[in-house]
Amino acid sequence: MPSMRDYAELVRAPAGLSVPGDVVAGAAAAGALGARTPALAGASVLLYWGGMAANDWADRHLDATERPERPIPSGRIAPGRAFAVAAALTAAGVAVAGLTGGRRALTVAVPLAAAVWAYDLKAKNTATGPAVMAACRGLDVLLGASGGRPAKAVPAALVVAAHTYTVTALSRREVSGADRTLPVATLVGTAAVTAAAVRPGRHRGWRALVPAALAAWYATRYGAAQLRAAADPSAGVVRAAVGAGITSLPALQGALAAGAGAPAPGALVAAAAPLARRLTRKVAAT
Numbered sequence: 001m002p003s004m005r006d007y008a009e010l011v012r013a014p015a016g017l018s019v020p021g022d023v024v025a026g027a028a029a030a031g032a033l034g035a036r037t038p039a040l041a042g043a044s045v046l047l048y049w050g051g052m053a054a055n056d057w058a059d060r061h062l063d064a065t066e067r068p069e070r071p072i073p074s075g076r077i078a079p080g081r082a083f084a085v086a087a088a089l090t091a092a093g094v095a096v097a098g099l100t101g102g103r104r105a106l107t108v109a110v111p112l113a114a115a116v117w118a119y120d121l122k123a124k125n126t127a128t129g130p131a132v133m134a135a136c137r138g139l140d141v142l143l144g145a146s147g148g149r150p151a152k153a154v155p156a157a158l159v160v161a162a163h164t165y166t167v168t169a170l171s172r173r174e175v176s177g178a179d180r181t182l183p184v185a186t187l188v189g190t191a192a193v194t195a196a197a198v199r200p201g202r203h204r205g206w207r208a209l210v211p212a213a214l215a216a217w218y219a220t221r222y223g224a225a226q227l228r229a230a231a232d233p234s235a236g237v238v239r240a241a242v243g244a245g246i247t248s249l250p251a252l253q254g255a256l257a258a259g260a261g262a263p264a265p266g267a268l269v270a271a272a273a274p275l276a277r278r279l280t281r282k283v284a285a286t
Helices: 003-013 013-018 018-031 036-057 060-066 078-122 128-144 150-171 181-198 204-229 234-246 247-261 261-270 272-279
Strands: none
Touching: 003 013, 003 036, 003 078, 003 247, 013 036, 013 234, 013 247, 013 272, 018 036, 018 128, 018 150, 018 247, 018 261, 036 060, 036 078, 036 128, 128 150, 150 181, 150 234, 150 247, 181 204, 181 247, 204 234, 204 247, 204 261, 234 247, 234 272, 247 261, 247 272, 261 272
């Protein structure tokens, strides 16, 4: 019988801390922060965990060679059980979104769930993989914006999508190692993402300091990991950069929320970053 730790590894439980900030950033940008936001964030986490379980189910034969320690190839979780977990979490995520945000939330949650499964089952190992995963994260931001003015959240969605593109591009080389040009290219992308998150001149005084500080935290953490990968693009170092990209995302999301006029929620979101890093020492995020 699988243990709770086995299931936590299957869904990459600590990485789920990188998800609620998407919804908070989108809600802040759209003027929709409110009582529904935590439930929509919960729906987002369920969809993410469902996607992680679907990923391992789809990769079970490849993982038998490359990642034999994972729950399915190690025999700790049967493939059929993993698929059932993935389907149940996805259905629960869509249901929670619908019950919380009604039809407007469903118009985002359903395409988001479809995009997640499309990535896992088809797109991941193709040239379009990073773009599809980036679209998933962008839609996640718009899920948070569904109760307000979603158009206002499009810039934040694009910023999070761009970050996700860099992480996904790196993740495709976390087993084999990469050419040095890859982490250099993603580092350039991270610099652009940071600049877009801060948007100088939008706020003054202390309101400008919060998003700037959070964006700098994000850039320092993720950027340093990419610099190490550029110096040594071996599999382990690239994998560490991927992990840094995942666990530093709350700081970026916090910067976006703070920049949209919600500094306290933004700081709260960013506080998940060190917790995520601590938890990934027990359960891998990649």
